[in-house]
Amino acid sequence: MSKELVTRAEDYSKWYNELVVKADLADHSAVRGCMVIKPYGYGIWENMQKHLDKMFKDTGHVNAYFPLLIPKSFFSKEASHVEGFAKECAVVTHYRLKNDEKGGIIVDEDAKLEEELIIRPTSETIIWNTYKSWIQSYRDLPLLVNQWANVVRWEMRTRLFLRTAEFLWQEGHTAHATAKEAVEETEKMLEVYANFTEEFLAIPVIRGVKTANERFAGALETYCIEALMQDGKALQCGTSHFLGQNFAKAFDVKFATKEGPLEYVWATSWGVSTRLMGALIMAHSDDNGLVLPPKIASTQVVIVPIYKGEEGLKKVSEVALDLVSKLKAKDISVKYDDRDNQRPGWKFAKYELKGIPVRVTLGERDLANGTIEVARRDNLSKETISVNGADNYIEILLNDIQNNLFNKALRRTSESTHVADSYDEFKKILSEKGGFVSAHWDGTTETEEKIKEETKATIRCIPLNNKSEEGKCIYSGKPSKQRVLFALAY
RNA sequence: CGGGGUGUAGCGUAGCCCGGUAUCGCGCCUGCUUUGGGAGCAGGAGGUCGUCAGUUCGAAUCUGGCCACCCCGACCA
The missing domain is CATH 3.30.930.10 (Bira Bifunctional Protein; Domain 2)
Structure with a gap:
């Protein structure tokens, strides 16, 4: 689709x-x-x-x-801090431009700063100063x-x-x-x-x-x-x-x-x-586009009217706008898209692409039945419900979508977390499945670097409240007291 | 920053090898008909071909520099 x-x-x-x-x-x-x-x-x-x-x-x-802007000298005050950021700092060296003979603009060499300024890569130094x-x-x-x-x-x-x-x-x-x-x-x-x-x-x-x-x-x-x-x-x-x-x-x-x-x-x-x-x-998100959790979406509900002629729109809008105000009263952000230069099908696809959590469709057929159609973005399902109490229904639905997204992501994360007890197993998991790999590590930077060189996987973290467990480092075989989480990372 | 690729209308593209001012689709504008999953017909507008220079009578096309984006490495939130 x-x-x-x-x-x-x-x-x-x-x-x-x-x-x-x-x-x-x-x-x-x-x-x-x-x-x-x-x-x-x-x-x-x-x-x-x-x-x-x-x-x-x-x-x-x-x-x-x-x-x-941060004075360059501030940076050199904390040794490891400079070392970490020096390679990626933008530096301001001049404070003025001037016209050149050809009508262009060039840096005015007379306006060289006494002390060069760094554009902050982080603000520890200026703040501690x-x-x-x-x-x-x-x-x-x-x-x-x-x-x-x-x-x-x-x-x-x-x-x-x-x-x-x-x-x-x-x-x-x-x-x-x-x-x-x-x-x-x-x-x-x-x-x-x-x-x-x-x-x-x-x-x-x-x-x-x-x-x-x-x-x-x-x-x-x-x-x-x-x-x-x-x-x-x-x-x-x-x-x-x-x-x-x-x-x-x-x-x-x-x-x-x-x-x-x-x-x-x-x-x-x-x-x-x-x-x-x-x-x-x-x-x-999925192959149809963005999927946004309701609690962070800037628009939680979009209403798309379906109608014939101006009179039709007027009738549909009356019901739609009533729903809009009821939803707003519940602090639900809602957009009524009554643009007539786009057709409903186009709007459906667009809002799916943009990840709006809930779409309400309201047509003249619904008017006769006192219903609306409600579609949820997370699982793409639709159902027709009574327009009476629709605001309550949608409020609950938004919550349900929020929970569903979290649970789905939680399930995926736990299913993608694997345990490896040997280096071969470790490499196999990384190349075939990806995800987190929980493995013993001897605690040295050398081993960490070697594993990174050979597999591109890095130690993402040592989980808090990690249970201690005697084992052997998958790389060096040296004793280890706990597992750490490896993964390929962004 | 090293290797590879790409850049033509708002978007996606043809043309490039073999030089002669640019093709098609979507979108946009106008009108009519439409509207329950990406509308149809008719008419119309829109491009210094990424940019700068060079070769040439003539450059989207050939050559070089630069800029941006994508992929692969090294670096990183």
């Missing part, structure tokens, strides 16, 4: 690329690696922001905004700040939403009096992310910690949530870092304790980005 898309089975990657563009979520821009997020896609991002922002506020955080002046005593702590911003990382290979040179995100940066409290914050925010992703995006996630090798540049511990996409590849959906005193020391941020002496503060940072859009798309 899909006239628009290649199927997932034919070419998963192409399916994703086409879907993003054809469902009107985003476009490539004129600038390499950068995207234009279109209104339909941005509406979904706004919903994500709205819910996350509330969750941040509910856990005591406040929003602020720090500058896009600022926190130095905000924090003097234990009474200033904890400091719980979040910012919604754009960042730039000069990526070699980009894909819409999954990896773009510029992306939107939020970054939380907190300061605490004790290591214990900072670790608790790190874990709390990971849980916020996990709850958000599961409840609103209907994507089940594995909560875990990263290996030393995969850790954020400058962190002592990186926590993450990992989700499995339909093609069996893993996608990191959010990270939360315990930064220890690394940034406090680099930027000399100390506080007077209750007892008097000065101590360095403890830090965390945590973020999710527009990459979540990629996760959302890949987790639920």
